[in-house]
Amino acid sequence: MTDHFPLREGSDRVRGAALGQRAESHARKVTLHAALGGLALGLALVPGLSWASQAPCDLMPPAPTSAPAGAQRAITALDLVRLRDFGGMQFDAYPGPPAALSPDGRHIALQLRRGDPVANRYCTGILVKDTDSPAPARRIADGGEVIKLSFDKYGFAGLVTGAPVPPVLRWSPDGGRLAFTKAIGGVMQLFVIGADGSDETQVTHSGVSIDDFQWLPDGQAIVYRRRDALLDAERQIDAEGLHGWRYDGRFWPLAGGRPHPPSPVPSRIEVIGLAERSLRPATERERLVLDPAGTPGWPDGATQAVLLGTGDDRAWLAPAEPHAFFAPDALHVMVDGHELPCPQALCSDVVALWKRDAHTILFLRRQGVARSETALLRWDLGKGAPQLLHQTTDPWLGCQLGPRELVCTAEAATVPRHVIGIDPESGQVHTIYDPNPEFAAIRFGQPERLVWRNAFGIDTFADLVLPPAYRPGHPVPLIVVQYDSRGFLRGGTADEFPIQLFAARGFAVLSFTRPPWYALRDKPRDLFGFLQANQKDWSDRRSVQSSLQIVVERLIARGIADPARIGITGQSDGASTATFALIHSRLFKAAALSTCCEDPAMMASLGPGFEDWYAKSGYPRFNADRPDFWKQGSLAPNLGALPPVPLLIQAGEEEFRLALPTYTAVKNAGWPAEMYVFPGEAHVKLQPAHRLAVYERNLAWFERWFKPEETAAP
Incomplete structure (x- = not known):
């Protein structure tokens, strides 16, 4: 059997259904993984005390030190349980990157979590780290609870399964504020805080989790997605229970005796004004900020697109075989009304694309046996074929291009998750933030x-x-x-x-x-x-x-x-x-x-x-x-x-x-x-x-x- 996805019962199952619905532009990419039961799924917060009632956490890493030669020690189980982590459990496409890069490229923000097996809980915090300074990261806010990720499968909606819900973090257009989702009472709510940690404000008080959001261009409002219909479906199940539930396709007996809402459950997209806290349905134009796939001029079937100049010049990704169940994306570039030829060996299985300037793009592709390698290429349009900048067997995820460098979350075989910067000219890589410096002594x-x-x-x-x-x-x-x-x-x-x-x-x-x-x-x-x-x-x-x-x-x-x-x-x-x-x-x-x-x-x-x-x-x-x-x-x-x-x-x-x-x-x-x-x-x-x-x-x-x-x- 490929996989089994059990649920939590009752309201916990709805409150924990934080990221079951992803943006439509991501849906095709995750269909195969969802069908096969890959672990983009869920981990439980330890039930118990609220953050306010808990003792302070041992969350922040110590200052980096150079371990004396020959001082390395053997690893322990406690090292692994206490490892500091951020983002999703696997390498899937979640809303928002694991570490969010500010518009000026000078800061990253992330939610750090660390397990405490003695208290059987998690310590969390929202951290900001300067990208061009060795100064330690600053904890600017509590990171909230760690709740279970949900998924839709077998005809059910919001199956709670086990891996942690990664929060969504996004900087305001001017870089002065950070918006992020944080779980309070099992529900992902939307918060906004100043870049220096001042004026933290809870923006939403929703009964169901915020799945994704984006700032509107003026920085005065945020558009977000949630699935209120899950709550309505649960109320209907409660009412039906007064007369006994009919045993049908809504049941998952493995985890309990209560039926579950059938899928699909529609999402609701709303806009909240930050000054007056006004809430209204999003206009069609505002919905495109959250999911740009319907933007006028968006190429047919494109999963990502960028404008290169002021005219119709653009680059985009689209499935190489549009009618196949699973087909990796290929890169396309249109300049002066003509599509530029690109060798299949370089422009197939492309997973991310960025505009460096009107004449230069960067893109990331999978290559090698079973897509085991990551390759970064630069294409100076009109100057020959794309050029390889860097290739590695390390997975890179959540990459964002700033004014100076490409910033990604990375892992290596013997190095836990960390943040790196890549020079877009030379391809050289350096570490921006390592949350586990103690592992250098292992x-x-x-x-x-x-x-x-x-x-x-x-x-x-x-x-x-x-x-x-x-x-x-x-x-x-x-x-x-x-x-x-x-x-x-x-x-x-x-x-x-x-x-x-x-x-x-x-x-x-x-x-x-x-x-x-x-x-x-x-x-x-x-x-x-x-x-x-x-x-x-x-x-x-x-x-x-x-x-x-x-x-x-x-x-x-x-x-x-x-x-x-x-x-x-x-x-x-x-x-x-x-x-x-x-x-x-x-x-x-x-x-x-x-x-x-x-x-x-x-x-x-x-x-x-x-x-x-x-x-x-x-x-x-x-x-x-x-x-x-x-x-x-x-x-x-x-x-x-x-x-x-x-x-x-x-x-x-x-x-x-x-x-x-x-x-x-x-x-x-x-x-x-x-x-x-x-x-x-x-x-x-x-x-x-x-x-x-x-x-x-x-x-x-x-x-x-x-x-x-x-x-x-x-």
């Missing part, structure tokens, strides 16, 4: 990038992290962590399997990226055609298994991985990969999952809406007699033919029921199996105390089975 296992092709002709990549004290020729236990090895190698997708902590304790770790979806080879035209092509004969899952088996066998052949001590982990799509691997290979001798597992019972137990969605995707309905189908992807029908494999499941309170058929089956079959359930958690866990427990238990699980002489059982 000794990391250095990753080795691996690239290979599977039996289906599909390329993918992974990062191999060896123990810092690894000795060549001495095989060590290997742990596979999934399923996207981009950015800081922290804990895999959903951040539960601590890569560097495993390495520090003597494990080799394969940070594995699943190969591109099998169905993309045939350019599907719609969502369900895409899903059916993946599911037919379990083609996509077999492709992933082929990639996984090839690379693990190569590590055995290199004398790195001990074939008797290979473990696999997985969350969501990664959990499906792990269970499929346990069925179709004998490589893996222990497993740890955070979601589990595919089984015929899920087609009934997760509700009619879920069953309809998966039936359209190629799965048999609950009452279909298809043991041949389930034997390929479900553990339970195969237990008689499989050797026992120790299995650990650490599930959220809203998902553990999905694991019950498989957990019960493996226990009854004599497998060593344990399951832990975390209260208040959904698809992804973020309560700091829970995350610390998950890290440490996953480490202890593999030490128990692969290093029994070194540690006691957990």
